Amino acid sequence: MQMQQLCNRRILLGISGGIAAYKSAELVRELKKAGADVRVIMTDGAREFITPLTMQALSGNPVHYALLDPEAEAGMGHIELAKWADLLLIAPASANLIARLSQGMGNDLLTTVCLATDAPLCIAPAMNQAMWRDPVTQANMKRLQDAHKDNLTVIGPDAGEQACGDVGPGRMMEPALIAEAVANKFESGALAGVSVVITAGPTREAIDPVRYITNHSSGKMGYALAEAARDAGARVTLISGPVTLDAPDRIKVVRVNSAMDMLQAAESELEHCEIFIASAAVADYRPAEVADQKVKKSADEMSIQLVKNPDIVATVAAHTPHPFTVGFAAETQDVEHYARGKLARKNLDMIVANDVSRSDIGFNSDNNAVNVYWPEGQCQFDVMNKQILARELIGLVADHFRPD
Structure with missing residues (x-):
């Protein structure tokens, strides 16, 4: 699928900590191939799984992870990024991040941008199957969906074999399917992709x-x-x-x-x-x-x-x-x-x-x-x-x- 709706769109990709972070590199490639401009925010946990240098090379833009950025205008990097985005995509979204978002926390750059932006939010959960099934995680997901109503799209999770060897729901959806779901959030213009x-x-x-x-x-x-x-x-x-x-x-x-x-x-x-x-x-x-x-x-x-x-x-x-x-x-x-x-x-x-x-x-x-x-x-x-x-x-x- 060409996903022409993504042409000229500004996608802010948030990456939280989890083994599925390695898939975020391919996700950036899919978004860029469709014509989107991609910027990346990484949590401290995400940087343990994949390097900012990798994401910078693939996106063509500096990677952001500091809440107070001295290089941003007035040090307010979270506000600049929040205004820049046409859509905020978090993939993977860990159980920890979902919990913090459901409580309205702003204790790092990614959660602060989520609070500051008016852009539509898409999240692709990724965690162990037991963590996904846990009643607290499900309650956090419901609270998050109720708070954002029509402004939130949950993509996945998929079911299958996980890195730990378990089998069940919790796998992050494949990058191509996530990119397609993001593209569907935008209307296709008369000259889309031309x-x-x-x-x-x-x-x-x-x-x-x-x-x-x-x-x-x-x-x-x-x-x-x-x-x-x-x-x-x-x-x-x-x-x-x-x-x-x-x-x-x-x-x-x-x-x-x-x-x-x-x-x-x-x-x-x-x-x-x-x-x-x-x-x-x-x-x-x-x-x-x-x-x-x-x-x-x-x-x-x-x-x-x-x-x-x-x-x-x-x-x-x-x-x-x-x-x-x-x-x-x-x-x-x-x-x-x-x-x-x-x-x-x-x-x-x-x-x-x-x-x-x-x-x-x-x-x-x-x-x-x-x-x-x-x-x-x-x-x-x-x-x-x-x-x-x-x-x-x-x-x-x-x-x-x-x-x-």
């Missing part, structure tokens, strides 16, 4: 070390599209020209300057790209020669020979296999005529066109209005905030990418 590459912003074509040719693109539309695609469950790579916008959360950002840089970055992503959205305002031409030193002012007139830049979106659309390719057309007249011409000429699946001659929309504005064309039809979006428009456009792209 690899989307988006270009945004202007390009800068150097004249000399201090001068360049560029345009008025702010990158706002492309960045809004990247966030909307992420929220729809996609794995997003944003290839950004020079802008003043902050990098969006949970999105891979590749910074470029020139059109040639952007083309190279786009081609490097094509192997896994399923949808390509070319919203960047790429310079059509660049100086034929770039001076090594600053060009000094001398004559009253100066001419610069320009050469044509490669057409990035057409290059991508011609690639085999062909990603679903969406172009943008910024026009000042005859918008539909020029947009449909580009749609056919560049072999695009869809094109988004707007009239940049209007002062109330387009470059540097927070609002936009566009017409969208595809071979069999078209639709129009009137003036709206670019964040809202981006969600509408991503929904339209998703409908055409997955017509079923």
